[in-house]
Amino acid sequence: xxxxxxxVHSLYLPALKKLQIPHVISPWHRYAADxxxxxxxxxxxxVEGSPNPPGTFTTGLHWVKTTLGEPLMKKPISQKLxxxxxxxxxxxxxxxxxKTFKDLSQEKGAVxxxxxxxMPSMGTAAHRDPGEKRAEVVISDxxxxxxxxxxxxxxxxxFKESGFQVAYNWPYIGGRITQRYGKPQDGQNSIQVELNRAxxxxxxxxxxxxxxxxxxxxxxxxxxxxxxxELPALLAxxxxxxxxx
Numbered sequence: 001x002x003x004x005x006x007x008v009h010s011l012y013l014p015a016l017k018k019l020q021i022p023h024v025i026s027p028w029h030r031y032a033a034d035x036x037x038x039x040x041x042x043x044x045x046x047v048e049g050s051p052n053p054p055g056t057f058t059t060g061l062h063w064v065k066t067t068l069g070e071p072l073m074k075k076p077i078s079q080k081l082x083x084x085x086x087x088x089x090x091x092x093x094x095x096x097x098x099k100t101f102k103d104l105s106q107e108k109g110a111v112x113x114x115x116x117x118x119m120p121s122m123g124t125a126a127h128r129d130p131g132e133k134r135a136e137v138v139i140s141d142x143x144x145x146x147x148x149x150x151x152x153x154x155x156x157x158x159f160k161e162s163g164f165q166v167a168y169n170w171p172y173i174g175g176r177i178t179q180r181y182g183k184p185q186d187g188q189n190s191i192q193v194e195l196n197r198a199x200x201x202x203x204x205x206x207x208x209x210x211x212x213x214x215x216x217x218x219x220x221x222x223x224x225x226x227x228x229x230e231l232p233a234l235l236a237x238x239x240x241x242x243x244x245x
Contacts, residue, residue: 029182135167146182
């Protein structure tokens with residue numbers, strides 16, 4: 001269970017409720033089905049009959065092994081089970097996300113989306129940064145493709161001002177969710193926020209750190225509060241930009 005986005009909902013939820021921010025939360029973790037992937041992100045080690053060769057998607061929709069190489073699947077699942085998992089877990093989540101995007105777009109004219117995740121404090125052989133100690137927060141926009149630069153600047157500034165050490169597009173550039181929903185030309189601005197797990201939990205025991213958990217919650221609240229406060233000006237600017245594009 002080392003790669004699960006544990007406690008992320010608990011860290012963000014107080015701020016989301018108090019600031020009345022629309023949100024979608026997954027009730028299950030990525031070992032059931034990784035919602036930050038595409039259904040076709042499978043290989044012959046994970047799904048029988050996949051067109052992708054073994055080793056292509058070891059951490060795809062169905063994780064074959066952890067980021068430290070520990071086996072999670074003894075053998076590939078059938079195509080039938082794969083489709084059942086997609087229908088039961090993947091599709092309902094993304095249908096809810098799509099509905100939220102549609103509702104916000106109709107109401108506001110544009111969408112500004114934070115895709116909240118967590119990350120290990122140190123890169124492994126499965127990552128782009130093996131052995132590197134990571135920043136406290138990593139902001140990713142698929143190398144500038146998933147949102148307007150003004151949204152990226154606001155999010156980075158908000159997390160920095162709240163007291164986090166922030167990195168940009170390293171070691172993550174954004175996952176399938178930011179790739180899928182980040183369409184700034186259509187008014188959809190999506191950015192990925194990875195939170196360093198060592199800030200709020202013991203990565204080996206998986207237990208929350210009593211000494212810092214509430215402090216991280218407070219910092220997230222400050223970041224989101226600034227974003228909510230300054231978003232109207234950004235929204236007006238971006239809508240004007242769309243109108244003149």
